[in-house]
Amino acid sequence: xxxxxxxxxxxxxxxxxxxxxxxxxxxxxxxxxxxxxxxxxxxxxxxxxxxxxxxxxxxxxxxxxxxxxxxxxxxxxxxxxxxxxxxxxxxxxxxxxxxxxxxxxxxxxxxxxxxxxxxxxxxxxxxxxxxxxx
Numbered sequence: 001x002x003x004x005x006x007x008x009x010x011x012x013x014x015x016x017x018x019x020x021x022x023x024x025x026x027x028x029x030x031x032x033x034x035x036x037x038x039x040x041x042x043x044x045x046x047x048x049x050x051x052x053x054x055x056x057x058x059x060x061x062x063x064x065x066x067x068x069x070x071x072x073x074x075x076x077x078x079x080x081x082x083x084x085x086x087x088x089x090x091x092x093x094x095x096x097x098x099x100x101x102x103x104x105x106x107x108x109x110x111x112x113x114x115x116x117x118x119x120x121x122x123x124x125x126x127x128x129x130x131x132x133x134x
Contacts, residue, residue, distance in 0.1 A: 014128055
């Protein structure tokens, strides 16, 4: 009988998922930018603005998609859940937890603790889990 359970996500898988998500944010924004360049004048800043907006919106809200899984987390079988009830991450929680990326290494230092929760997770009351099947 296959039984699945959630365990704390390994840091390496979290970094891999984040790398994939940033590729999607930049690649998706770049694709949109190329499309906008075809329809606006060459001296317009609109294409770059579209790239930046797409990358920012995806980065901030992605963990609220697919019941707590960004595309990168879905690929790595990770879930962002509320810390207390283990319900899927909401778009508001995703925004709060990912807004702290601007703090860089200071945000990530918190992940080294036993709870593996970075500052953004603590502020949003979330944690990142991995589904394993036994």
